[in-house]
Amino acid sequence: MFRNTFSMKQFRHRLAYGEALPQMVILGVLCGLVCGLVLGLFRTLLETPLEHLLPNQQSENFEGLPTWLHFLLPIIGSLVLIAILSRVTPLNRKVGITHLLERMAYHQGYLPITNAIIQFFVAVLALLFGHSVGKEGPAIHLGAACGSQLGQRLNLPNNTLRILVGCGAAAGIAATFNTPLAGVVFAMEVVLLEYTVIGFMPVMVSAATGALVVQFMFGNAWALTVPTMQIESLHEIPYVAFLGGIIGLLAVAFIALMRAAMTWSNKSTLGYKSRLMLAGLITGIVAIFYPQVMGMGYDTVTSALQGDIGFGLLLGILIAKCLLTPIVLGLGMPAGLIGPTFFIGAMAGGLLGLLGGVAVNQTVAHPGFYALLGMGSMMAAVTNAPMAALVAILELTGNPNIIFPAMISIVVSNLIARYVFKMPSIFVISMHLQGMDYCYRPLTQMLNSASVQRLMNQNFIKSDTVISAQGAAKALESSPSWLLITEQDTYTLLSPGDLHTAIQKTHSDEELIDLLKVPALRLDTRTLDSRATLQQALDLMAEHNVEALCIETSTQDIIGLLTRDQIEAFYREN
Incomplete structure (x- = not known):
């Protein structure tokens, strides 16, 4: 009995019912540990070579390289990426947050391990060779893939798998920025699209665990060095709102340019090899004049936060990064855009901070304060994740004084992008350009959160097609809800009441009854894996125009029955 209570079978059984909070917390810890180790290795492979190869042993000091290397490095990087990607199939080249959202929307969170491995190496190489991209998107994909693979290896139900993907995504952000709450x-805001206790708790534990593992490996250093700053006067609030509006316009331009680049890439006769070479060439040309655009650029962001970059250089870097990053990403560079949005927001905010004193004709906050507001506003408007952006800059600063002005600038920037220009997040646009529908549907979310095992009816009797009256009467003694008629590889459900009526019409106990011919309510069925969610069940019913399903294990044993009426009753009650 003790063994059965703590068996893996019982563990899976509890998870299928959606109320297994202790089990989910355990899985969250395991997911955070795995993600922390993988992302620690990712960071090591990225930073160690750069520290040895770049001047002054600084992993982001691309500016210290000679000009000819600024031009050649991205081109060489594109050649290396082409050599790797040419050896894998087009399906395995799909990486990043868009790929993650696709797998969540259409594949119940099953992320292939091959795509994650490709993401790991191509992201490292793109950043090593100075491409103008970020590591946050790859980190989220890698974290989510770790969570998904953990669920797949343990053969967990699909409703649990989706939460584990969210756990991994959270751990990816936490391990990258050292911001677990963000x-x-x-x-919850972008991947799972819902806030529930059963989802929130394991995701929170996973993020904390992932951040702890990376802190143990690399110390408790922040990704960015942020000085303590605050707003000087409430008279600056209108200017903060103005900053939010400008950043909103900048985000719209970023999204529009990236969408145009992706549209052109989809329609162009150029193959992915030519597009990657074009991305490398464009990056090399821009880097000749502004090498700060190379790599992640956290050193440049830190300088902007410290107020160490002059107006002219800020403006040049801003224009270069705003034009370069959406184009190379739209051309198919397999890396992230969250870091670049931070970079662009910091440059734009720093510029507005320098102009602030002239604009309001009085003492204003440090330019770095506005750079910080710009970071949060740009990320929020491009990714449609305002709460995540607000929490990120709060955790980066550890300064509660940032909350009020940040809320204003983030709200304004999102209003400009979402409601004035009707721009969805860049991830949704990317999915739409690939022909995929992606939108929030509360009913779908609810049905995806529950396993078929939660509702399936296990009170049934299996029967052959032809049965004697005596055998039929004996089968009804246990008062089953359904009779499952087995004929070769097909299953049909029969109402017990109709069988009882058929028995009464027989003349002897030995008389045979053909269960497929007697007048009765019969339901055709299809089989569905026991790990499936209620949404998968409903989709299968619609696809085959049936009203019932047989729930089977991996060994093809039927363990339960599920009808459309049960699903409809579930979502009416919830």
């Missing part, structure tokens, strides 16, 4: 909010 990771939690991003996972």
